[in-house]
Amino acid sequence: MRIAKVTGMIVRIRLRKEFRHASYRRNWSDNFIVRCQLEDGTVGWGEGVPRTYVTGESPESALHQLAVTDLRSQIGAKCLTWKEVLDVCSAYRPHVETDDPRGCMANAHRCALELSVLDAYGRLFEQSLRRVVEWLPESAGIRRHCARVQYSTAINSGKIGKEILSSLAMRIYGFSHCKIKVGMNPELDPQRLRSIRRWIGNTMDLRVDANEAWTVDEVIRRIQALGPFNLSAVEQPVPHAGVACLARVRRNVKTAIMLDESLTGQEDAQRAIDEGLCDLFNIRISKCGGFLSSIRLAAVAHNAGLGYQLGCHPGESAILSAAGRHFATSIGGVHYCEGSADGHLLKDHFAQRPLTFGYGGWANAIDGFGLGIHVDQRKMSPLIQKSNTFAIS
Ligand SMILES: [Mg+2]
Structure with missing residues (x-):
């Protein structure tokens, strides 16, 4: 089973009250969310929280990295076992356009993509994400x-x-x-x-x-x-x-x-x-x-x-x-x-x-397959600021 397509989204989630600490303050969070769809229609979800003052990423840069990475060569392999899925996830190297000496400038991006892939295959294999460990x-x-x-x-x-x-x-x-x-x-x-x-x-x-x-x-x-x-x-x-x-x-x-x-x-x-x-x-x-x-x-x-x-x-x-x-x-x-x-x-x-x-x-502990949660796309739709879909296979 291969990944058919991935959709990257910037989703703005409102916070109940302003969050403040010594580095930042805000009353909303722009999260990078990825929807991964396998060839049989199985869907998985992943999320990253890009913070420029932590890893140097922004929600826009996380979305942009999907566009400039050769996704087909990196995540287009056929996977039939967890080992094959983990090999794909572990080898994934999104394109980073700036110097990245600490190797962290795509971490929120990687997190969102990886979770969406693990969630999708977990649902396909009918196993919890915990089994990955x-x-x-x-x-x-x-x-x-x-x-x-x-x-x-x-x-x-x-x-x-x-x-x-x-x-x-x-x-x-x-x-x-x-x-x-x-x-x-x-x-x-x-x-x-x-x-x-x-x-x-x-x-x-x-x-x-x-x-x-x-x-x-x-x-x-x-x-x-x-x-x-x-x-x-x-x-x-x-x-x-x-x-x-x-x-x-x-x-x-x-x-x-x-x-x-x-x-x-x-x-x-x-x-x-x-x-x-x-x-x-x-x-x-x-x-x-x-x-x-x-x-x-x-x-x-x-x-x-x-x-x-x-x-x-x-x-x-x-x-x-x-x-x-x-x-x-x-x-x-x-x-x-x-x-x-x-x-x-x-x-x-x-x-x-x-x-x-x-x-x-x-x-x-959460039971169920993959992440074990159900994402309601109708509730997410009004929160989406930007999105972009990429065909993989
Ligand atoms: Mg801290």
Whole structure:
């Protein structure tokens, strides 16, 4: 069975409220969505969330890459087994028109295309996306089926009064892990953390994400100032350009360091390991180039004695939520799980049933073929900004 055609789309999804952190603010998300149709009419869906400040991609560049890549030679092979599908996905190299030393400038594009292909063949083979993990030799040391996962919650930079209410709400809702966005107003962060810790309770696992906000000169001082609040990790404390300082930072602070913007793929991962830059990887499926490369990155972290979390991009629809759920229920050792919050964060939905986590952040593994979700094209149509279809076979 071959792929008959792929359609790339820029889909604008409205957020329930403006999302802000130290690098960006927005109240909508332009996602790159791919519809893959096999010769027998079987359809699969994939999604990427291109962010220029993370991988250098834009929704337009992700769509453009479909037009300038020789799709027929790259994804036109006949596939009858998972191994053949995985070979096609792993060998896929979209055309990138600019310098790409970190190999990340097509990651959201790759993610959307790969998920659509895996979803389509999963439906054809009548198997879940989780089965793919068994076909990846690299995953041997981390495979573990979990029936359910507990997602982490987050508190973004806001007013102290609002953060107290959020802290109480997260505590009552039964979450076990909470990430706090810091760095918008660094002098106020210790005060914010003190208040949040007081109201959210001592048993909640708290970590912070600085989104590259601190300078190389101040980073140790900033982390030490948050020391009294018992943080389990600090995510991306400095801009990627200054990430080399983190080996020294790790020797001077007790809090674990997690890379996010500086962890987009194998090149970044190898550098982080070689230079001792972090304790944890933040693996976001879109940022890291898809389901397969994300599983491989988790294996790389595991083999290097590092931890990893499943991250997400605000604005992810049920497509990436489903991919994340399969990731989190297929492998063990995931320190924190983020995502599956589309029901809370988005105004627009095009999946037939929500995937949003329930009380305590708990959510079950997804059954069904491929991604295990049904995309309603009628609901998606009004959200499409641009689309382009390419015949493959
Ligand atoms: Mg982050």
